[in-house]
Amino acid sequence: MPAPRVRFAPSPTGYLHIGGARTALFNWLFARRTGGTFILRIEDTDRVRSTESSLQAILDGMRWMGLDWDEGPAVTTADGTVIGGGPHAPYFQMQRLGTYERHADALIEGGRAYRCVCTKAELDVLREQAKAEKRGFKYPGTCRDRGIAKGTPGAVVRFRMPAEGATVLHDLVKGEIVTQHSELQDEVIVRADGVPLYNFGAVVDDVEMGITLVARGDDHVVNTPRQMLMYQALNYPVPVFAHLPMILGADKQRLSKRHGAVSVLQYRDDGYLPGALLNYLVRLGWSHGDEEIFTLEDLKSKFDWEHVGATAGVFNPEKLLWLNQEWIKRTPVAELSALVRSLRDLGPAEQLDGFILLMKERAKTLLDFADAYTRLIAPLQVEYDAKSVAKNLTAESKPMLAEARALLATRFDDGTPALDAAFRDFAAQKGLGLGKVLQPLRVATTGSTVSPPLFELLALVGKERTLARLDAALEKIA
């Protein structure tokens, strides 16, 4: 059995969204699992909606997620290596028009397709009529046997669908789906200007590129029998199909912009780790017993089609956020630090690594690190939260804080454990619980009642700043 060849074939008409990313992921996983080839093909035949910026967004999104392609558009990565290219270049459909023409001509030659000069306007009238009479519309076959010659102005190419029989699809996730040929109609496969339509372009390229398995969204199931007929007409073995269920919003409607972030790159900008997003996406519709956390490396050996579910899944941002936190906990500080710096300009931020270590179990996104650093470490003077101040920086606590300042001033450089011990003694002497001492101190030095462990945090802030903040707080109480 030849090595599998699979493809992800987006059209550059928008950003790479969550659904597309999952389709790409499952294809990539299958290729990596089986030692097959993962091909990226750009289906840019919708010239009105295709844009260069969409293409860039798709390429960037793929690379951010770490889904590298073995064949496809050539891209030079940051370290100078080139990914993509390949024996079937170009991987852009608009650059492959000659190929579609050749196959269309062969189909016409063999009687499997024909040229047609019916105009869209004429057909639309019939379509309207049918609709008014509540009938289904099918192309009446006006040009079917007219033998219209190549080069006839305005002639499109239609595929001749068989009138009888049925096509059976054995889908890897949906099971057996039977389609009666009577449901099909002679559809246009090539426009008058030589640009192919989706069903034909995809099939021709799959044939040319030797695709063995097609995994795509299940909104394509109805296209599949028609495409199967075309593979057969082209004398190519029909690939195996796997139709992945849709991803829905909380309202069970297909995921779209109004459900919030659906662009993969938006998640990058919002401080998500690519591994976490991928982890979430793979678990949405696939399972491996009770396991929840998967790396791409795990998946290379664990992914299978058997456990891909057949039901549409609701996108759950909360679970993604939880996974992101889990991934952050598992990512080395140095890596997190570099990512945070790539997201936000924090200046020299000498204490960033130490701060990330402190915050690692507290951050849900990378932006949490940046925001907290900007609030807790960077400024000379902190912003005071009114409620926290009202409760903790009282005239009553002022004398205690003044003493605490003195203690801090003398013992600061002894290190965190010593400081901690000193304050425990201090609290005990005063007959106070540790919290009664540390909460006012926390508010005085950080501005709020919530922070990472205080002495470890203040060690990063530094003695001078800590005391300055404390002095400012003391003054505030006056």
Add this chain to the structure above:
RNA sequence: GGCCCUAUCGUCUAGUGGCCUAGGACGGAGGCCUCUCACGCCUCAAACAUGGGUUCGAAUCCCGUUAGGGUCACCA
């Protein structure tokens, strides 16, 4: 509307005829730990859409109903 797909806790799912008084995870509630927060740990609430079959036995197989979704282009 025609054709097609789907149906287990709010959500993602385990389950492939007996292991199911249905398991895990997110989220929720309560508790423990604790200088606050977070982490961690413990406990709780929460589901087989519905009606018929088949079978000694059904969440699992079949049919109907209902509900969701997909698709009916010279878009992809």
